[in-house]
Amino acid sequence: MGRLLLAVFVGLFLGCTKKESGPSVSSDAKxxxxxxxxxxxxxxxxxxxxxxxxxxxxxxxxxxxxxxxxxxxxxxxxxxxxxxxxxxxxxxxxxxxxxxxxxxxxxxxxxxxxxxxxxxxxxxxxxxxxxxSEHEGSYLVGYIAGSKTETGTVGFIGGMDVDLIKRFELGYREGVLKANPKAKILTNYVGVSSEAWMNPTKGRELTLSQIGRGADIIFSAAGATNSGVFDAVEEKKKFAIGVDSNQNWVKPGRVLTSMMKRVxxxxxxxxxxxxxxxxxxxxxxxGIADKGVDYALDEHNAALISDELKKKVEQVRTDILSGKIKVSDYYVTRTLCPKSPLNCDRSQRRSGESGRTTQSVSQ
Amino acid sequence: MKNLIKTLIPVVAILTVVTFVILVMGDNPFNVFQSIIWGAFGSATSIGYTLFYSTPLVFTGLSVVVALRAGLFNIGAEGQLYIGSLSLVAYALMFKDQAGAVAILGAVVAALLGGALWGSLVGLLKAFRGSHEVVVSIMLNFVSYALCGYFILNQFKNPFSQNPETSEVEAAFRISNWEAIFPHAPVNNAALLAVFCVGLVWWLLYRSQWGFDVRFVGESPEAARRAGLPVRMRLLQVMAVSGALAGLVGVNEILGFSHKMKDQFSPGYGFMGIAVALLARGEPLRVIPAALLFGMLQKGSLDLEIDSQKMTRDLAYVIQGVVMIAVAAQPYLSKKLEKRWELWTRN
CATH class of the missing domain: 3.40.50.2300 (Response regulator)
Known part of the structure; x- marks a missing residue:
């Protein structure tokens, strides 16, 4: 009896699974x-x-x-x-x-x-x-950060400590220093493995630490980790700059702008x-010419970016396009201090320290 | 009859619960099961992938089984497999000039030693300090992640890639995969090693003096101590063997597949090994079918994600969870059902 039941059961199961040989491939021309x-x-x-x-x-x-x-x-x-x-x-x-x-x-x-x-x-x-051309887009938002900072200190938080994100960092650094040559730039990376893209807790901690060290605008290029950064700036009433998508809506009024990478x-x-x-x-x-990278401007941050600043940023864009401003590309320079000692002095960065956070301070 | 009920109960329970979940999600259960099974066994390539995913589960499953028989719950297989892989890749990158069997043998021994070292740390603390092996092995997992991250990025970093991974090992360190039978699939000779290990562990546990000691210690440490067995030594040795088995995952992953060690390459093989060992009820020979089941789920659920509009691969985790519950509840359920059955047949 039991054997029979088993046989029927197995037969049913196999029968149902074998009816079609393999997932059907739809034949329409879509x-x-x-x-x-x-x-x-x-x-x-x-x-x-x-x-x-x-x-x-x-x-x-x-x-x-x-x-x-x-x-x-x-x-x-x-x-x-x-x-x-x-x-x-x-x-x-x-x-x-x-x-x-x-x-x-x-x-x-x-x-x-x-x-x-x-x-x-x-x-x-x-x-x-x-x-x-992430470096060019980052230059634009760096310029905005440099113009808007009140403390003279801005921050950068990268996701994974890799060349691609250093490209963001380098462009951002140059943009900040273009607007405010005396600015101090704090840098932290979330981690060295791909978990770094989705670690909001660490993003929040790093942001709070940078704010504690005087930063009032923080550019975060860290994927889903960004939500922790936004939470921290909201808590401390500072500003963040979003990345990749237009993130201005995530915390309206607290996201200064977003470096849009139009994936x-x-x-x-x-x-x-x-x-x-x-x-x-x-x-x-x-690149910047076809607006493949750009800074975001919408109703959520309209009050934060004055017309005067907007004009200046547009001027910077034109200058980059005409070649008057040359933004260093980390893929080419392979160093974060291409114009030393202008934008780095003692930032001997060692990537991937055991603490999984690298820091550098530049004057 | 009794045996039949015992094996049938988990199967029926699993199918019922999973079918229910799929129906609630609004998909057709038969399409879903078909997609999983077809994804796992539908073509030679798919079978190759299923075997490839099952191989590390055999190693970690055995690792947990050996510890389980000595009464230890080894949650640290994940850390042990990372340290085993790390020493394997370190050996392969530091002694590049070796050739032939020496190269591969050396790398395998390195993996064994690395895993054994990490396992025996747990054993040492358990045997001589009385620290609980679950706590210690969980903590050591995190230490191993950090160690691997450090060595991969600072000592052996691949300069040509943005990914956190080591340079590639030389051709002499690569073991052949079974392209001829399973085209494009990464299954390789490590699968043979896994089968060999199953036999070895079976022999160790049931045919050697050492295995008798280990099982004795597992059944009753106090009795074993009074009988004059070196309980502490056995605990230490068991954890070393357990760690060494987990370390062999690196052979499959590095020598057989990616030829480099990627940071965080394991999707939790060590933890799935616990499930495999429990499903195998601590029997080394049953580890193979248990590992195949989980390997099948892992490969099949990927195809499910592509084929189905509503279900995602997370269904595999649901199935794994239900399997574990069914296995745990089986003794109770079968007793009840046996009674029912007797009543029913009598009338």
Whole structure:
């Protein structure tokens, strides 16, 4: 009796699972787009959120099928990208430099699939690398911070201690010093592993510590960690500068502006190109000219940025475009003190100290 | 009949609860199960991935099993696997010129020693200071994360990458993966090592004097002490063996797959090893099917995330949790149901 029951049960189970051989591939001609997000996920209100927004906007405007996959750990990038490619997705967009290894490995195996990666160069003939001039955008918000600071001290909080974020830091430093050559800049990094993108507690602590040391405006380039930074500036009645997405709305009146890195635009345009059959592989740069990076101005911070300051910032933008101002690029200089001793003196920074926080003070 | 009920109860309970969860979420349970099973076993590549994910779980599962048989609850497999991997990668990067079997053997021994060292720290404190092994091993996990972070970023950092990872190990240190059978999948010879370890642990526990001692200590430390067994030494040795087994995860991950050590590479293999060991009820031979089940869930849930509109991979955690509860509740439930069954058949 029991055996029979078991047999019936197992039969039922197998019967149901075997009915179709494999997940069915839809046969309609819709373009299928997959988006693989980094840690932090689509609700980080920052980097991944921007990518997600771009993709969902595109899904609204064009007739595409969009599938978003979040990756909670490093081991899941590869199967996620492969899974999408195997299911016949024509375009797979990966978000974040952490996925570059996985993409380098998988993209040659699916030569007919188009891939795109944000923030990294992957030199394979079916991959578009979407890159941003973060240093120029950071220069603009640095200039705003330098003009607005009352204490003469501003802060920078980076997420993961990597070259990409140092690029933000260097641009920001130069922008601050352009507006206020005597300004003091405090720097902290949240961590050295990718957990650093989602550690609001540490973000809050670092912000409070910088405020304690006199900073009144803090630029935070740390993904989902930013929410802790915003909480701290609200508590202490100081200002923060958001990153990647327009974060002015998160704490209206406390977010001075946001360094917008228009990942949404890049993702949107890539999907648009795919839809129109104009996908091009290779490096694509988004800069200050095409507003791929920009500072955010909306109703939430209109009261904070005066018309006079706005004019000045626009002047800076024109100067960068015309080449009158040259913003140092960390990818090129490989040091945070390219014009020493102007913007660093004793900031012998050692990356990744055991305390997982690096500090430098410059005069 | 009794045995059948015993094995059926957890299965039925798991399927019922999970089906219920899926229905509440508004998805079709059969599509979901199909997606998971197809994702795990649907193609040679998928099977290769499932085996690849199962391999580290065999190592950590065995690690927990060995400690469990001595009455110790090793929550530190996660830390032990990191220290094992760290010493493995340190050996491979510092003695680059080795070739052939020596290179790989040396790296495996390094992983064993690293894990054993980290495990025996727990054993030492437990045996000679009476510190509770759960607390100590949990704390040592955090120490190991910090140590790995320091060494990866300051000693062995890969200068060509932004990611927190070490440089790649030389070709001599790479073990072959099974491309021919499972194309593009990372499953490699470490899986054979895992099977070998299962046999070895079984032999150690059931066929050696040492294993008898260990089980005796686990059943009743006081009796073992009075019988004149070196209880403290056995506890220390058990934790060393336990740590060494966990350390072997690095062989699968570094020598077999990524060829470098990434910071925080483990998605919690050490903690999943606890679940594997409990599901295996402390029997080394049952570790293999238990690890395969969890490996299957890990791979299958990734595909589920792609296939399903409503379910995410978190369902895998739900299933894991239900499995654990079902296993824990099984003795109670089966007793009750057996009574029912007897009543029912009598009438």
């Amino acid at each position: 373009v299928k787009v997959g988006l693989v997000l980094d840690k932090g996920g689509k609700d980080d209100k920052s980097f991944n959120a921007a990518a997600f927004k771009g993709a969902s906007d595109a899904a609204k405007d064009f007739d595409i099928e969009l599938k978003v996959v979040e990756s909670p750990d490093d081991a899941s990038y590869e199967p996620a990208i492969r899974g999408l490619a195997e299911r016949g997705f024509q375009l797979v967009i990966t978000v974040g430099f952490a996925q570059s290894d996985a993409l380098k490995k998988i993209s040659p195996q699916f030569p007919k699939t188009h891939f795109a990666i944000v923030d990294a160069m992957v030199d394979v003939p079916n991959v578009a690398s979407l890159l941003f 949404d635009l890049a993702v949107y345009n890539t999907i648009k190109a795919e839809k129109e059959g104009k996908f091009v592989w290779g490096n694509k740069f988004f």
